[in-house]
Amino acid sequence: MPEVKSMFREVLPKQGQLCVEDVPTMVMCKPKLLPLKSVTLTKLEKMQRDAQETIKQQEMVQSSQDETQP
Amino acid sequence: MVYVDEIDVDQEGIAEMTLDENSIAQVARPGTSLRQATAKKHEGPSPAVRPVTQSGRPLTGFVRPGTQSGRPGTMEQAIRTPRTAHTARPITSASGRYIRLGTASMLTNPDGPFINLSRLNLSKYAHSPNLAKTLFEYIFHHENDVKNALELAALATENAQFKDWWWKVQLGKCYYRLGLFREAENQFKSALAHQDMVDTFLYLGKVYARMDQPLTALSMYKQGLDRFPKEVTLLCAVARIHEEMNNLTSATEYYKELLKQDNTHVEAIACIGSNHFYTDQPEIALRFYRRLLQMGVYNCELFNNLGLCCFYAQQYDMILTSFERALSLAENDEEVAEVWYNLGHVAVGIGDLNLAYQCFKLTLANNNDHAEAYNNLAVLEMRKNHVEQARALLQTSAALAPHMYEPHFNFACLSDKIGDLQSSYVAAQKSEAAFPDHVETQQLLEKLRQHFAMI
Known part of the structure; x- marks a missing residue:
């Protein structure tokens, strides 16, 4: 047994990086998978957008009329 | 025209969430409530890997009309939605989409409403069951006049000697819309005594979820699953509750079970x-998202996810094209x-x-609250040693999203590095509150405590 042990000798590196200290680094926020939307939600959002568009256009028309009248 | 499933459509408004008096325990025991910030205990991926929404839940893979973001803790959080600051919640669900759905079709009709509800003799119609059911659906879904609908349903159920389960379910639906959850619960339970229906189980579960009793909702769904084994909608409802309770492992198991029944279920x-x-x-x-693409889902979110999956799965050829497609399909800023x-x-x-820097700048150009x-x-600024800029950016970020620990x-x-130990300690405490397990x-x-003790 002692002979086998002597075959392996301890190796200590004399140069290069000997140890790594764990330094706290700043963390980034993680990449975000976007949640898919259900068909209903997509349609509802589309309805909402369309309604907003119509109102916007109506307001535009109204304001242009107000400008021309006086 | 949109057909909105009555079971699906339920967006809790700000008022309902912050002034909610239906939940039984204000400080519920862990694991029995949908409303508490569940950041304390994590089942599955931690916030170090998976982004969280403002209520401390991991970001979900799918948004539905009802469960968009969990329950916020404060009024300020409620007004701010997790993904964007622009699509805020309605003030109450009564002013939200219900109203819009009800009036949308009326506005387009130049001759006024199709039926003048105030002039109807409801008790007359309640006597003819066939007509009453159609009329009820019209009043409830099209006119969105819950009060009249309730009256008609009450008359009709009386007329049917309280033996018709259908009218009881409709009564429950009306009570639910009016916010009378206990009454709704009674009606649904009574309907179940007459006739087992999948819908009724789902409505009951919805009532319990609204009363913040997820465990009761789960047991209700379990009962439903006993009567209707492997029913897809029930499985989906169970999975959603598990997901909302931050129990992603079991949620995934239920979603897998669901996919065995219906292999085209987008949500699962x-x-x-x-x-x-x-x-x-x-x-x-990547395989799951590719499957979605094969099924015909074609939108910005899907291509964005495909791009990310390709990048992390080292399929570099597809990344940029996916993201380009996502950009071209995007519908808003x-x-x-x-x-x-x-x-x-x-x-x-x-x-x-440099490219990363530009990308993040572009993000902010499109959404200033990101x-x-x-x-x-x-x-990135810190890597260039621009301490002041980094500091300002971090302060903005922390103010915008107090729920993130980063x-x-x-x-x-940063404060520790420049020697401002007091700010460092305060910020570290906030970080600990957001993510207690962060080593x-x-x-x-x-380190800071030791330092303070030495002084």
């Missing part, structure tokens, strides 16, 4: 996919911002920090 595929992505298996996530944000990560991954982008820009932790690190925060706090 998306949720399992995102779960795989955040548990370090982007290759498998917030979606564009999200895609640029993810492209920034790809740029960081390939080491092109807290994550502020944080990442700060990290900006707090980074601010603590580096603990180490920093320990």
Whole structure:
């Protein structure tokens, strides 16, 4: 047994990086998978957008009329 | 025209959430409530890997009309929605989409409403069952006049000697809309005594979820599953509750069970996919998202997810085309911002920090409230040793998203580095509150405490 042990000798590196200290680094926020939307939600959002568009256009028309009248 | 499933459509408004008096325990025991910030205990991926919504829940793979973001803790959080600051919630659900759905069709009719409800003799119609049912559906769904609908339903159920389960379910629906959850519960239970129906179980579960009793809701769904084994909608409802309670492992199991029954269920595929992505298996996530693409889902979100999965699964040929497609399909500025944000990560991954910097800047150009982008820009600024800029960016980020631990932790690190130990300690405590298990925060706090003790 002692002979086998002597075959392996301890190796200590004399140069290069000997140890790594764990330094706290700043963390980034993680990449975000976007949640898919259900068909209903997509349609509802589309309805909402369309309604907003119509109102916007109506307001535009109204304001242009107000400008021309006086 | 949109047909909205009555079971699905339920968006809790701000008023309902913050002034909610239906939940039984204000300070519920852990694991019995949907409303508490569940950041304390994590089942599955931690916030170090998976982004969280403002209520401390992991980001879900799918948004539905009802469960968009969990319950916020404060009024301020309630007004701000997790993904964007622009699509805020309605003030109450009574002013939300219900109203719009009800009036949308009336506005387009130049001759006024089709039926003048105030002039109807409801008791007359209640006597003819066939007509009454149709009339009820018209009043409830089209006119959205819950009060009249309730009256008609009450008369009709009386007329049917309280033996018709259908009218009881309708009564329950009316009570639910009016916010009388206990009455709704009674009606649904009584309907179940006459006739087992999948819908009734789902409505009951919805009532319990609204009363903040997820465990009762789960047992209700279990009862339903006993009567209707492997019913897809019930399985889906169970999975959603598990997901909302932050129990992603069992949620995924239920979604898998669901996919065995219905292999084209978009919600299940998306949720399992995102779960795989955040548990370090982007290759498998990629397969799920590819399946969605094959099924004909074609939108910005899907291509963005495909791009990310491709990048992390090392399929570099597809990344940029996917993101380009996502950008071209984006419907509003917030979606564009999200895609640029993810492209920034790809740029960081390939080491092109200039490109990353530009991507995050573009994110902010499209969505000025993107807290994550502020944080990442700060990290990039710190690499260039621009301490002041980094500091300002981190403060903005922390103010925009107090639920994320990253900006707090980074601010603590930065302050520690420049010797402002007091701010560092305060920020580290905030970071600990957002993510208690974060080891580096603990180490920093320990270091600071030792330092203060020495003084």
